[in-house]
Amino acid sequence: MTTVATRRPPVRRASLVGTGASAAVVRRYQRYVIPTYRRDELVIARGRGSYVWDPEGRRYLDFFPGWGVGGLGHCHPAVTAALNRQARRLVHVANNYYHEQQALLAEQLIKRSFPGKVFFANSGAEVVEAAIKLARRFGHPQRHEIIAMTHSFHGRTMGAVAATGQPKYHQGFQPLVPGFRHVPFNNLDAVRSVLSERTVAILVEPIQGEGGVHVATPEFLKGLRTICNARNLVLIFDEVQTGMGRTGTLFAFQQSGVVPDVMTLAKSLGNGLSIGALVAGERFADVLQPGTHASTFGGGAVVCASALAVLDVIQREHLVNRAARMGRYLQQRLERLAARYPALIREVRGRGLMVGMELSTGGAEIVKACRRRGLLINCTQETVLRMLPALIVTEREIDRAVTILDEVLASWSISSR
Numbered sequence: 001m002t003t004v005a006t007r008r009p010p011v012r013r014a015s016l017v018g019t020g021a022s023a024a025v026v027r028r029y030q031r032y033v034i035p036t037y038r039r040d041e042l043v044i045a046r047g048r049g050s051y052v053w054d055p056e057g058r059r060y061l062d063f064f065p066g067w068g069v070g071g072l073g074h075c076h077p078a079v080t081a082a083l084n085r086q087a088r089r090l091v092h093v094a095n096n097y098y099h100e101q102q103a104l105l106a107e108q109l110i111k112r113s114f115p116g117k118v119f120f121a122n123s124g125a126e127v128v129e130a131a132i133k134l135a136r137r138f139g140h141p142q143r144h145e146i147i148a149m150t151h152s153f154h155g156r157t158m159g160a161v162a163a164t165g166q167p168k169y170h171q172g173f174q175p176l177v178p179g180f181r182h183v184p185f186n187n188l189d190a191v192r193s194v195l196s197e198r199t200v201a202i203l204v205e206p207i208q209g210e211g212g213v214h215v216a217t218p219e220f221l222k223g224l225r226t227i228c229n230a231r232n233l234v235l236i237f238d239e240v241q242t243g244m245g246r247t248g249t250l251f252a253f254q255q256s257g258v259v260p261d262v263m264t265l266a267k268s269l270g271n272g273l274s275i276g277a278l279v280a281g282e283r284f285a286d287v288l289q290p291g292t293h294a295s296t297f298g299g300g301a302v303v304c305a306s307a308l309a310v311l312d313v314i315q316r317e318h319l320v321n322r323a324a325r326m327g328r329y330l331q332q333r334l335e336r337l338a339a340r341y342p343a344l345i346r347e348v349r350g351r352g353l354m355v356g357m358e359l360s361t362g363g364a365e366i367v368k369a370c371r372r373r374g375l376l377i378n379c380t381q382e383t384v385l386r387m388l389p390a391l392i393v394t395e396r397e398i399d400r401a402v403t404i405l406d407e408v409l410a411s412w413s414i415s416s417r
Contacts, residue, residue, distance in 0.1 A: 021045075021055035040371060047074025050390050050397050052376070060371070063389045063401050064378040068209070068241050068354075071268025072313055073390035079271050082309035083302050090301045095294065101304035108311050109279055112250055114259050117285035119278040120299030124240035124266035125155025127276035130293055131203070131262050132159045134280060135234045136179075138287050139200030146236075147194060148203045149185040151211035151381075154238055163203055166211070185214060188223040195227070201234035202227070206252035209241040209388075212381040213349055213356025221258040228261070234284060236262040240276070241354070244268040245314050245391050248324030248352035255351070271310050275303040319391040326393050327352035333402040341409050346383075353393065357385040366408055375404040 022043040029039070045055045050073050052062050065074060072079060086101065093099040106118040121127050136144050148154070150165040161169050162177040170176055181199075183190035185208060202224050208214040228235040237260035242252035244265070249255050251263065261284050266276035276298075280287070314320060331348055334357055338345040346358045359366070363379035370377055378386040385405075389397070 025055070040368075042371060042376075049073040049075075050393055058374070060374050060376050061397060061401055061404075062376045063387045063393075064376050065388070065390055066267075066272060067378075068246065068267045068388040069270075069272055071244050071246065071391050072271045072310060072319075073392045074272075076271060076309075076313060076392075078313050079306050079309045083273065083306045086302045086305035092297070092300050092302075095296070095298065099301050099304075101301045101308065102299040105277075105299070105304040105307050105311075108308065109265070109277060112311070113263065113279050114281055116279055116281040119280070119288065119293070119295075120304070121276040121278070121295040122274045122297050123155070123276045124238075124264060125157045125160045125276075126295060126298075127264040127266060127278040128154045128160040128163065128203075128238060128240070129157055130278045130288070131236050131238075131264055132163065133293055134262060134278070134284060134287050135201035135236065137292060138234055138284060143198050143200035144179045145181060145196065145198040146179060146201045146203055147181050147183060147191055147199060149205070149208070149211075150182050151185060151208055151214070152182075152203075152205055152238075153208070153210035154203070154205075155240075185211070186217055186220045188220060188227075191224065191227065195231065199231065199233060201236055203236045203238060205238045205242065206256065207242050207247065207351060207354055209354065209386070210380055212358070212384045213354060213386055215349065215351055216256070218256050218258075221253075221256045225258045234262055235260045236264070238264050240264055240266045241388075244310065245320040245323050246352055246354050246388065248320065248327060250314070250320055252351070269310065270303050270306050273303045273306045275299075275307055314391070317392075323352045323391045326389075326391075326395070326398065327355065329395055330355055330387070330389070330393075330398050330402075333398060334405075337402065337406060337409065340406075344409055344412065353387075353389050353391060355387045356380075357387075359383045359385065361412075366412060369408040369411070370404055373404045373407065375401050377401075377405075 025043045043054050044052045046053050050062055052060050052074060109118050110116060119130055135146060148163045148165055152165040154160040154163045159177050162180050165182040181194045183194055206216050224235055237253050239251055253260055261281045263279040269275050269277060334348045338348050344359055346360055348357050350356050363383055363385050367377055367379045380386050
C-alpha cells in the first residue's frame with residue numbers, strides 16, 4: 001500500500017508575469033484592487049455551460065463555478081435572455097414602490113418552500129444578517145443569544161462572521177458581535193447544554209460547505225426542531241449554498257422532514273447576479289416591520305427576473321432530479337478513486353452535486369495541479385477537495401473531471417513514495 005510522506009513533489013508555479021492579455025489584467029488588479037482574496041493565477045475571459053476560457057483561449061472544466069453561484073453553469077441562455085429583456089424595460093426600483101418581478105419571485109419561492117414571506121437583499125451574508133436581526137427582534141428584550149455550529153460559515157459581515165464557527169475568520173476583527181454560542185455540529189447534547197433563558201434561535205447549515213462538506217443527520221435536524229418548538233426558538237437554516245437544487249431537492253431541508261422557521265438563500269438563486277433571499281415562515285413573517293431592516297438594491301427588477309428564469313429552467317429541465325442522479329454518479333466515480341488511492345483519500349461525502357473528498361494530505365497543490373490540466377475545483381479546511389459542478393453537468397464532463405483528478409493523484413502518489 002502506498003504511504004504518504006511529508007515530502008512534496010516540486011510544484012511548477014505558473015506565472016502570469018509577461019506581456020499577454022492575462023498578465024495585463026493581473027497587473028491592473030495588483031495596482032488598483034484591494035487584495036482581500038487569494039487569487040489563483042487564472043484570468044477568466046468568458047464562460048459557457050460548464051466551461052470557462054482564459055484570454056489566451058485555454059479551456060477549463062469548471063467544477064466550482066463561482067463558489068456554487070453557477071447552478072445552471074455559465075451564461076445559461078434562458079437567464080441571459082431574461083435579464084436582457086428586463087434591462088431594456090426596467091432595471092431598478094426603490095423599495096418604497098412596488099414592481100412585478102419581486103412580487104412574482106417571492107410568490108414562487110413561497111410556493112416551492114413553505115408558507116410565509118420573503119425579504120430580498122444582495123448576498124448570503126446580507127440575508128444571514130437579516131435572519132439574525134429577525135431573531136433578535138423576535139426575542140427582544142429578554143432573549144438575544146443564537147446557537148450556531150463549530151466549523152460553520154455564514155458570511156463576512158460582522159454579524160455573520162460572529163455567527164461563523166471558525167476562529168480563523170474572527171482574527172483581527174474582535175471584539176465580535178456578542179450573543180453567539182458555538183457547539184459541535186450533529187451533537188444535540190451540546191446544543192442542550194448551552195440553552196438558557198437568553199436563547200432565541202438556532203442557526204445551522206443542512207450541509208456545512210466551507211466547513212468541509214459535512215452533512216447534518218436527520219436526527220440532528222429533527223432534534224433541533226423539537227428543541228425550538230418546546231422553547232419557542234427560531235430555527236434558521238442557512239441554505240445559501242445548499243439551496244436551488246444542488247443537493248437533489250430544491251432545498252436541502254426537504255430531504256430531512258424538518259421545516260425551518262427561517263431560511264436564507266443566495267448564490268445560485270440568480271445564477272451569477274447578486275441576490276439573496278430570506279424566507280420567513282408565517283409565524284415570523286411580520287417580525288421585521290418598516291424601519292427595522294432594508295436593502296437599497298435588494299430585489300431589483302433585473303435580478304428578480306433572472307431568478308425567475310432560474311426557477312423556470314430548474315423545473316422545465318428537471319434539474320433537481322438531474323442533480324441527484326449526476327451527484328450519485330460523481331460520488332461513485334470518486335469512491336473508485338478512493339479505493340485506488342487509500343493512502344491519499346480518507347473519505348468521499350456529500351449530497352447531490354455538493355461533494356467533498358477528504359485527503360490525508362494538504363489539497364492546495366492538488367487543486368493547482370488540476371488547474372494546470374484544465375480542471376477547476378476548490379480546497380477547503382486544508383484537506384477537503386470540494387466540487388460544486390453546475391446542475392447541467394453531464395456524465396462525460398464528470399468522467400473528464402475524474403480522469404484529470406486521477407492523473408494528478410497518480411502523479412502525487414508516485415512522487416510521495
